[in-house]
Amino acid sequence: EGLNAGDKDFNALISKLKKAGVQFVYFGGYHPEMGLLLRQAKQAGLDARFMGPEGVGNSEITAIAGDASEGMLATLPRAFEQDPKNKALIDAFKAKNQDPSGIFVLPAYSAVTVIAKGIEKAGEADPEKVAEALRANTFETPTGNLGFDEKGDLKNFDFTVYEWHKDATRTEVK
Missing domain, CATH: 3.40.50.2300 (Response regulator)
Known part of the structure; x- marks a missing residue:
């Protein structure tokens, strides 16, 4: 399944994932969509682990997803800062x-x-x-x-x- 940058409603996708019993989701996009996806998945009761690339690993993901960002995995360069x-x-x-x-x-x-x-x-x-x-x-x-x-x-x-x-x-x- 895919989605488009700028999409806001992921309920249809989340329903498919939930129905299929998916336990792990790799999302290769950026934080605006991942944040909404995490938040909506939690609201829908989807019990899956989410992972993404460096495009999701920043503080803005938490501002968007709130508590739903807890446990997300992200591949990032080491913590240079x-x-x-x-x-x-x-x-x-x-x-x-x-x-x-x-x-x-x-x-x-x-x-x-x-x-x-x-x-x-x-x-x-x-x-x-x-x-x-x-x-x-x-x-x-x-x-x-x-x-x-x-x-x-x-x-x-x-x-x-x-x-x-x-x-x-x-x-x-x-």
Whole structure:
């Protein structure tokens, strides 16, 4: 089954899941729909565990789903905002009233950092030279040391499974 971004009523889908006795649902979308899906599933009495990608793992899911967010699983990059080496950066985000734990904040910051360092290493912004510099180096970023293979694919970027709590905190699943 699928749904569309922006959908608000998931009762028909939830009824199908409940009738089928589904115990686990993986939702590959974003928090606005997942939050509503969790809340409506709880209201309908669907006793299933929900899981989603980094697109659902942020504090807004709890604002939408309320208590129904308790127990949701999310695959996320490790908690970069809790790494002591990132304290100054995290404090800078907070000083501007920005949430550094947002789903793509530090990965996006790291991506821009890598591009800037790649241009610096290449000595110019020529795309081929920058790509060559990216493949030839490892770059220290808030998300860890990032490097690329010969095809340009990211090496060594790990995701972790977290259990979500209704107070918008998360616990690593061991």
